[in-house]
Amino acid sequence: MARIIAIANQKGGVGKTTTAVNLAAALAGAGKRVLLVDLDSQGNATMGSGVDKRELSASTYDLLLGEASVVQVRVTTGEGFDLLPGNIDLTAAEIQLMSQDAREQRLKTALAPVVGQYDYIIIDCPPALGLLTLNALAAADSVIVPMQCEYYALEGLSALVETIEALRSTLNPVLEIEGVLRTMFDVRNNLANAVSAELTAHFGDKVFRTIVPRNVRLAEAPSHGQSILGYDRSSRGGVAYVGLAGEVIRRNAQRNKAAKATEIA
Numbered sequence: 631m632a633r634i635i636a637i638a639n640q641k642g643g644v645g646k647t648t649t650a651v652n653l654a655a656a657l658a659g660a661g662k663r664v665l666l667v668d669l670d671s672q673g674n675a676t677m678g679s680g681v682d683k684r685e686l687s688a689s690t691y692d693l694l695l696g697e698a699s700v701v702q703v704r705v706t707t708g709e710g711f712d713l714l715p716g717n718i719d720l721t722a723a724e725i726q727l728m729s730q731d732a733r734e735q736r737l738k739t740a741l742a743p744v745v746g747q748y749d750y751i752i753i754d755c756p757p758a759l760g761l762l763t764l765n766a767l768a769a770a771d772s773v774i775v776p777m778q779c780e781y782y783a784l785e786g787l788s789a790l791v792e793t794i795e796a797l798r799s800t801l802n803p804v805l806e807i808e809g810v811l812r813t814m815f816d817v818r819n820n821l822a823n824a825v826s827a828e829l830t831a832h833f834g835d836k837v838f839r840t841i842v843p844r845n846v847r848l849a850e851a852p853s854h855g856q857s858i859l860g861y862d863r864s865s866r867g868g869v870a871y872v873g874l875a876g877e878v879i880r881r882n883a884q885r886n887k888a889a890k891a892t893e894i895a
Contacts, residue, residue, distance in 0.1 A: 632665070632748040633882050634741070635808055636770040641786040642757035645776040645813035645842065646670075648852075649874075650754035651678045652867075653774075655857035656875030658710035662749040665704070667737070668716030669762045675754040676715040679707045680855035683717040691719035694736045694765065695726060700744045709860050712748075724761045733761060734801055738769035750878075759793055767794065768801045772808035774878075776842075779812055779825035807833075808881070811874065813842040840873040 637650045647670065654666040668675040669690055673683035683689075692698035693714060703714050727733040741751060753766040767773065775790060777783045787810070798805050810833055816822055830837050842848075848867030851858045858868045 632663075632745045632751045633772070634745070634751040634753065634770045635878070636753045636755055636763075636766040636773045637776065638755040638763055638766065638773050639775050639777055639786060639790060640757060640759045640763070641777070641783060644778050644783065645811075646757070647672075647674045647678060647754050648848065649774065649776045649811060649813065649842070649871075650675050650752050651852075652848075652857045652859065652871040653874055653878070654679075654711045654750075654752045655709045655859045656871045657750050657752075657878070659859055659872070660875055660879060662879070663747065664711035665714065665744070665748045665751045666707075666711055667714045667741075667751065667753040667766075669720065669737070669766055670716055670754055670756040671718050671720035672756075673715070673717040674852065676713065676717065677855060678852040678857070679709070679711075679713050679715075681705055681707065681713060681715050683715060686715050686717055689719055690714050690716045691723045693740045694720075694723050694762075695730075696736070696740075700740060709857055716754075720756075720762060727761055734764045734768045737765040741769055759790070764797075764801070767797050767805060770802070771804060772806045774808045774811055776811045776813045777829075778814050779819075779822040779829070781821070781825065784825065784828070807836055808878070809836050809838045811838050811840065811842065814844050815841045816844050838874060838877055840870055840877055842867065842870045842874070845870075 637646045654664050658664045676683045688698045688703045693703050705713050755763045755766045843866050845867035847862040847865035848858050851861035
């Protein structure tokens with residue numbers, strides 16, 4: 631059964647899509663069966679995976695509106711993971727879903743037939759706490775929050791944590807924070823170091839040990855339709871995302887081990 635992880639933060643430009651694509655590629659590189667879901671109307675995760683968002687026969691828009699199944703939308707990328715691509719049509723989906731029944735559960739319902747086919751399903755969310763992000767959070771087991779270590783990012787994180795807590799009591803009781811990921815990190819920046827320390831003090835082991843640095847190769851990779859692993863695996867960005875995948879795999883193994891121990895007891 632797949633572990634479904636949403637990559638979410640309502641603040642834009644914090645590395646959500648970069649994290650979604652590169653985590654998917656790194657998990658696939660570790661031999662895991664991975665599905666990446668692009669829920670952002672910008673379609674950047676789609677383009678960054680080497681798929682042209684302008685030439686799609688079907689997209690996550692059709693999936694959410696019940697006009698196509700995962701099998702009909704799914705494409706295989708050159709980096710070993712499957713993709714449910716997204717494009718500008720998703721802008722209309724948010725409006726059209728408003729009048730639909732169980733509108734926050736559309737993605738969960740659509741993914742249900744294939745959760746047994748994957749080890750991980752990664753969802754790239756748009757930079758807003760709107761209906762598309764709510765669909766992702768309703769379907770997910772957990773959330774990875776990428777964030778830059780700056781003052782305003784802390785306020786945004788607080789709002790997201792409140793949203794997750796609210797969803798736990800209504801739509802998704804199992805939803806939890808998988809971890810907070812520090813991105814675009816510059817060790818020479820005193821504020822970044824101070825915010826990083828504050829994050830660790832508040833969230834403890836929920837903060838990933840992996841830190842994604844500012845890295846030119848990481849920024850270049852999407853323009854080539856590749857993850858950083860396909861573009862320059864040995865770069866600092868490549869090493870960071872391989873490390874993140876390792877942390878995610880270890881946490882999941884520990885979680886499964888604890889669950890089995892509880893069942894036996």
